[in-house]
Amino acid sequence: METQFDCVIDRYQTASLKWDNVRSMFGVDDVLPMWVADMDFMVPAPVLEAIRQRLEHGILGYTERPDSYFAAVSEWMLTRFNWSVRKEWIHFAPGVVPAISFIIQAFSSPGDKVVVQPPVYYPFMNTTTNNGRQVVYNPLKLANGRYTMDFADLERKLAPPDVKLLLLCHPHNPGGAVWTREELTKLGKICLEHKVLVVSDEIHADLIFKGHTHIPFASISENFAQNTLVCTAPSKTFNLAGLQTANIIIPNPQLGAVFAAHMKTVHLVRPNVFGTLATESAYRYGSAWLEELLDYLQGNMEFLVDYCETNIRQIKVMKPEGTYLVWLDCRALGMNDEELNQFLLTQAKVALDGGTWFGPGGEGFVRINIACPRATLADGLKRIGQALNAWEASKR
Numbered sequence: 001m002e003t004q005f006d007c008v009i010d011r012y013q014t015a016s017l018k019w020d021n022v023r024s025m026f027g028v029d030d031v032l033p034m035w036v037a038d039m040d041f042m043v044p045a046p047v048l049e050a051i052r053q054r055l056e057h058g059i060l061g062y063t064e065r066p067d068s069y070f071a072a073v074s075e076w077m078l079t080r081f082n083w084s085v086r087k088e089w090i091h092f093a094p095g096v097v098p099a100i101s102f103i104i105q106a107f108s109s110p111g112d113k114v115v116v117q118p119p120v121y122y123p124f125m126n127t128t129t130n131n132g133r134q135v136v137y138n139p140l141k142l143a144n145g146r147y148t149m150d151f152a153d154l155e156r157k158l159a160p161p162d163v164k165l166l167l168l169c170h171p172h173n174p175g176g177a178v179w180t181r182e183e184l185t186k187l188g189k190i191c192l193e194h195k196v197l198v199v200s201d202e203i204h205a206d207l208i209f210k211g212h213t214h215i216p217f218a219s220i221s222e223n224f225a226q227n228t229l230v231c232t233a234p235s236k237t238f239n240l241a242g243l244q245t246a247n248i249i250i251p252n253p254q255l256g257a258v259f260a261a262h263m264k265t266v267h268l269v270r271p272n273v274f275g276t277l278a279t280e281s282a283y284r285y286g287s288a289w290l291e292e293l294l295d296y297l298q299g300n301m302e303f304l305v306d307y308c309e310t311n312i313r314q315i316k317v318m319k320p321e322g323t324y325l326v327w328l329d330c331r332a333l334g335m336n337d338e339e340l341n342q343f344l345l346t347q348a349k350v351a352l353d354g355g356t357w358f359g360p361g362g363e364g365f366v367r368i369n370i371a372c373p374r375a376t377l378a379d380g381l382k383r384i385g386q387a388l389n390a391w392e393a394s395k396r
């Protein structure tokens with residue numbers, strides 16, 4: 001049965017980072033973009049309708065978040081994650097990555113250390129070094145096709161007094177792990193013991209596959225809540241990344257005051273009119289659409305796994321528990337990273353995120369974005385499969 005997500009929409013000439021910036025990013029034009037995390041799906045109809053109606057009004061002046069906005073965010077967190085979030089905990093930021101950067105500025109000093117768990121979403125490293133802080137790695141370990149955390153190493157890495165923050169990617173991009181209560185509890189206790197603040201990036205929290213449950217880090221205990229800044233946004237869930245709207249949830253009033261004061265210094269105190277409206281309407285009216293999306297993404301994920309097992313055996317798929325990003329283990333091909341990236345671009349003609357972008361442990365991997373119509377996904381996989389067959393034939 002065809003669904004709305006099967007509709008292929010031409011995104012060229014829309015100033016799309018994913019589609020129109022391929023040349024500046026990869027140096028080529030004629031490739032299928034399956035990189036960067038936005039979806040090739042239309043935003044839920046009620047959200048588009050709310051934006052349309054607001055546009056009809058014709059005046060787009062300064063905007064504040066109305067009470068109904070906060071109520072919609074809180075209700076979403078309660079109904080989806082059983083997490084009770086108060087209005088005063090919800091801070092504005094023009095995106096999760098900007099928020100992480102502001103948090104680094106507000107809660108550490110130049111030269112301090114920030115712990116990340118690679119391979120991980122690359123802006124975690126960039127925002128740290130761009131702010132003059134040092135990145136400390138607590139590398140994830142690969143066990144039975146899933147990443148796990150190395151707690152013994154974490155204990156050591158958090159011990160020095162100049163370690164101020166830990167950036168947690170939950171669910172994990174690029175590995176797709178939805179961290180369990182047990183994993184989160186162990187991590188949280190170590191952070192409390194060493195007085196290291198946890199920045200929990202939960203931007204992918206709504207995108208969870210069957211059999212897994214997202215647990216907001218701050219919902220685990222009051223002690224964790226008091227030591228955590230949770231970064232959330234509707235942008236991945238509802239494909240709203242271009243509206244630059246995120247909600248940073250900070251239950252500890254002292255931490256909240258420090259964050260708010262910092263946002264005042266850069267005068268990022270007022271949101272975007274459409275971002276505000278889209279967030280509220282997505283959280284209010286988007287859950288049925290999200291259920292359909294999750295079914296479709298589950299289908300795409302299973303399609304990818306089957307396709308690779310049947311046709312591209314040289315590439316091992318790390319089956320994700322959440323997110324629409326899939327980590328592909330290409331180490332069996334025996335190419336170095338430069339060769340692998342060039343092969344995918346020039347032979348397979350697909351643009352994926354290179355594994356080394358994600359830091360140590362990313363070598364020999366690439367990340368594919370499966371939030372596209374199944375026909376597009378099939379096209380991308382076919383390109384990879386055919387290019388690999390031709391490459392192997394050329395070696396014989």
Ligand SMILES: Cc1ncc(COP(=O)(O)O)c(C=O)c1O
Nearest residue numbers: 037095096097098121173201203
């Ligand atoms: C883990 C993670 N955090 C943050 C972002 C981007 O957030 P924003 O666009 O709100 O800065 C992404 C996008 O891919 C992501 O995967």
